[in-house]
Amino acid sequence: xxxxxxxxxxxxxxxxxxxxxxxxxxxxxxxxxxxxxxxxxxxxxxxxxxxxxxxxxxxxxxxxxxxxxxxxxxxxxxxxxxxxxxxxxxxxxxxxxxxxxxxxxxxxxxxxxxxxxxxxxxxxxxxxxxxxxxxxxxxxxxxxxxxxxxxxxxxxxxxxxxxxxxxxxxxxxxxxxxxxxxxxxxxxxxxxxxxxxxxxxxxxxxxxxxxxxxxxxxxxxxxxxxxxxxxxxxxxxxxxxxxxxxxxxxxxxxxxxxxxxxxxxxxxxxxxxxxxxxxxxxxxxxxxxxxxxxxxxxxxxxxxxxxxxxxxxxxxxxxxxxxxxxxxxxxxxxxxxxxxxxxxxxxxxxxxxxxxxxxxxxxxxxxxxxxxxxxxxxxxxxxxxxxxxxxxxxxxxxxxxxxxxxxxxxxxxxxxxxxxxxxxxxxxxxxxxxxxxxxxxxxxxxxxxxxxxxxxxxxxxxxxxxxxxxxxxxxxxxxxxxxxxxxxxxxxxxxxxxxxxxxxxxxxxxxxxxxxxxxxxxxxxxxxxxxxxxxxxxxxxxxxxxxxxxxxxxxxxxxxxxxxxxxxxxxxxxxxxxxxxxxxxxxxxxxxxxxxxxxxxxxxxxxxxxxxxxxxxxxxxxxxxxxxxxxxxxxxxxxxxxxxxxxxxxxxxxxxxxxxxxxxxxxxxxxxxxxxxxxxxxxxxxxxxxxxxxxxxxxxxxxxxxxxxxxxxxxxxxxxxxxxxxxxxxxxxxxxxxxxxxxxxxxxxxxxxxxxxxxxxxxxxxxxxxxxxxxxxxxxxxxxxxxxxxxxxxxxxxxxxxxxxxxxxxxxxxxxxxxxxxxxxxxxxxxxxxxxxxxxxxxxxxxxxxxxxxxxxxxxxx
Numbered sequence: 001x002x003x004x005x006x007x008x009x010x011x012x013x014x015x016x017x018x019x020x021x022x023x024x025x026x027x028x029x030x031x032x033x034x035x036x037x038x039x040x041x042x043x044x045x046x047x048x049x050x051x052x053x054x055x056x057x058x059x060x061x062x063x064x065x066x067x068x069x070x071x072x073x074x075x076x077x078x079x080x081x082x083x084x085x086x087x088x089x090x091x092x093x094x095x096x097x098x099x100x101x102x103x104x105x106x107x108x109x110x111x112x113x114x115x116x117x118x119x120x121x122x123x124x125x126x127x128x129x130x131x132x133x134x135x136x137x138x139x140x141x142x143x144x145x146x147x148x149x150x151x152x153x154x155x156x157x158x159x160x161x162x163x164x165x166x167x168x169x170x171x172x173x174x175x176x177x178x179x180x181x182x183x184x185x186x187x188x189x190x191x192x193x194x195x196x197x198x199x200x201x202x203x204x205x206x207x208x209x210x211x212x213x214x215x216x217x218x219x220x221x222x223x224x225x226x227x228x229x230x231x232x233x234x235x236x237x238x239x240x241x242x243x244x245x246x247x248x249x250x251x252x253x254x255x256x257x258x259x260x261x262x263x264x265x266x267x268x269x270x271x272x273x274x275x276x277x278x279x280x281x282x283x284x285x286x287x288x289x290x291x292x293x294x295x296x297x298x299x300x301x302x303x304x305x306x307x308x309x310x311x312x313x314x315x316x317x318x319x320x321x322x323x324x325x326x327x328x329x330x331x332x333x334x335x336x337x338x339x340x341x342x343x344x345x346x347x348x349x350x351x352x353x354x355x356x357x358x359x360x361x362x363x364x365x366x367x368x369x370x371x372x373x374x375x376x377x378x379x380x381x382x383x384x385x386x387x388x389x390x391x392x393x394x395x396x397x398x399x400x401x402x403x404x405x406x407x408x409x410x411x412x413x414x415x416x417x418x419x420x421x422x423x424x425x426x427x428x429x430x431x432x433x434x435x436x437x438x439x440x441x442x443x444x445x446x447x448x449x450x451x452x453x454x455x456x457x458x459x460x461x462x463x464x465x466x467x468x469x470x471x472x473x474x475x476x477x478x479x480x481x482x483x484x485x486x487x488x489x490x491x492x493x494x495x496x497x498x499x500x501x502x503x504x505x506x507x508x509x510x511x512x513x514x515x516x517x518x519x520x521x522x523x524x525x526x527x528x529x530x531x532x533x534x535x536x537x538x539x540x541x542x543x544x545x546x547x548x549x550x551x552x553x554x555x556x557x558x559x560x561x562x563x564x565x566x567x568x569x570x571x572x573x574x575x576x577x578x579x580x581x582x583x584x585x586x587x588x589x590x591x592x593x594x595x596x597x598x599x600x601x602x603x604x605x606x607x608x609x610x611x612x613x614x615x616x617x618x619x620x621x622x623x624x625x626x627x628x629x630x631x632x633x634x635x636x637x638x639x640x641x642x643x644x645x646x647x648x649x650x651x652x653x654x655x656x657x658x659x660x661x662x663x664x665x666x667x668x669x670x671x672x673x674x675x676x677x678x679x680x681x682x683x684x685x686x687x688x689x690x691x692x693x694x695x696x697x698x699x700x701x702x703x704x705x706x707x708x709x710x711x712x713x714x715x716x717x718x719x720x721x722x723x724x725x726x727x728x729x730x731x732x733x734x735x736x737x738x739x740x741x742x743x744x745x746x747x748x749x750x751x752x753x754x755x756x757x758x759x760x761x762x763x764x765x766x767x768x769x770x771x772x773x774x775x776x777x778x779x780x781x782x783x784x785x786x787x788x789x790x791x792x793x794x795x796x797x798x799x800x801x802x803x804x805x806x807x808x809x810x811x812x813x814x815x816x817x818x819x820x821x822x823x824x825x826x827x828x829x830x831x832x833x834x835x836x837x838x839x840x841x842x843x844x845x846x847x848x849x850x851x852x853x854x855x856x857x858x859x860x861x862x
Contacts, residue, residue: 059542060481063534083574088109096154096500101495104116104117105118117516122243123245124222128218133147133174134148138167140582142159144167180203183268186198197409199261201268203815226268227273229269234249235251236258240802248328278343279300281347287350287352294368296313297370302331304327306354313377315740318385341453342459352641352691353416355656360391364506391424393425394421403422407422411448411453412448416456419453468530482494490504509528511529512527513571520683521536524547525691527642548567554572555771556600563596573638583637585597585599587600593654594610610627614628623639625644634861682792684716684744684793688732688735692731693733693735704736712725750781754780755824761773761777810836811853814836815832817821819830
């Protein structure tokens, strides 16, 4: 049953449509046992009841689902006739294993039914050949079942249409020839995790089963392609299989059995590979044995300036970009180009280093596969290398001068990875070094004896330097309201509180979390590189537990919960200190007046105390915030604009609070009890504008849609919890108009009987006397009137802090709101000045204190 707390709150999102496979949403329930025909009716009924057991959703999630980057439209148009095959199907499915639910990504390609923990995983959780399926049966209420000779699987789809699609695909895939007899099979011990398994070699693949019985039934755990693997003896009875994705360690029952396995696997690998000497050297790195773009095995081409090893199909798309972007050479035919330093570059760095730069931000839904169509492949390669949509920009990318300067420093050392990052971000190989003896970075690298650096620079000497776009999402997002629950390192989504899981977020994709609770609401915002979600929890305790769970998943080492208590912002940033050009990636956490820095590499943690003397300067164009304390100057560069804006707002509020109350002051000084006196309609509007509208130019001076505003106000007054604002600019303007209209409809903020006092106070020639009178005037109002005025002017005070962006100075805001607060005196210049002073001296008037100057702006201290 859906609970009353399920409110419609609209916020940005997190999902992209999968351009690689046809996708359905549903629930899969898996029960191991004997075939369906032999199950007693009571057992079937019990399993059905288990399938119906709802998953309890602990928080509500509003997300804006982006339609993806520009290239997806053409790719999807091309893929439609191919992907719509009746035997091709995939979706996130909820798996019932014994008494435990699991949500897995399930695919059917006509031959194999595979279950994956994550969509980007390279190895399955369960895989079976369709020839093992003996029966497929459609059941009621969206359920269907699959039987094998010794196993029975039950599934529950999200709806009947999805169920029918799966049943059709499974029926159409029947009749496949069974797998041939294995060339080698026996029991093995796998060391990670340590368990006894059964291995069997089929063709060029090693299949791993839980047991010999599962081998007989055809239900495997995963398989390893031998054409991308290397086998190595590691002990008396041990051997390892090394792949680009994972190293598997096995132990045979005896030394003789080990020798048989080594000989068999070596022969299979030899049969799978037929290559030249150069290819053998370059394929010595497991990462180079698969195409850097689509993952095809044994790629025979390379882009020598991008350091990528690619397949023939992707090589054609690289050539179409021109040699100014990618210089394509064959591993087997272009022998003259393959010098020893170039081969070493590919062996030591190659695809691993290149994809950490060029493919750092590729969403799982946009990653092409080996069977990609030509249009998909062309669009993906252009997006990745020509447009740089997925690249990991160097922290100095904002300045061409700093990029070139850093390149001259780095090439004199062995850090080829940073050189590749600098070149990716636009550093110029032919820039001037200022040294007449070594006028270019190439000559600097040669003088320093850095052969690998020299080789990389020479192959990038005449390539173009592209100015890349910073945003990749479309401008036509779609919004949806979901329920969410955390489970290990996944965030599970469902359409209803009691419905099947319909999607999954890998928490490792999260780059920022913000506690944006306001008044009685308990909310936190979660961002990925593409989208963002707003999560609403029933209590502050639930919110804190969710945030701590996510932060623990993201941190590279265990951190106690007490250390994460009170964290309001948690973001991955690139950190530079002082005037240095070196950078390091850290997780930055803001907790009260402390900045916590956690290195992403190694167990290094720093604590920076933000006292009343700290200053922050923001460069919105480069998503950078400079923090200046007594003894340090830190530069935090954010990957997206949104985290930079949120941190800027939190730090400014912290600066105000620190200046007024000193160390340990709360980040949000307004007491939550204050909101209990404020009508929900006003609180709703202010909360939405605070989170989405502080940087909207002309907020409160520009008008929203009159008809929509009137309908919003009507709904706000009758059922505020059901109001759904558009988080875009138009929605912010509508919320601003609704706020002004709600204020006018409330009981007079300043009663007519008190108005003469305020008029006299406004006319006083001495500012200090005026401010003292304003305090007395507020004290004479009712608690409800004081609460509304305090919340309103606290909000307007925050708005004017962003006047350099939104153009709403205190004077502009006063002109807009004086008719709302003082009704008949809206044309009086004295009352305009009064309203302006209520905004500028908000802290002094509403909380008491003295004027204090801090940083680049004036605040009033408590």
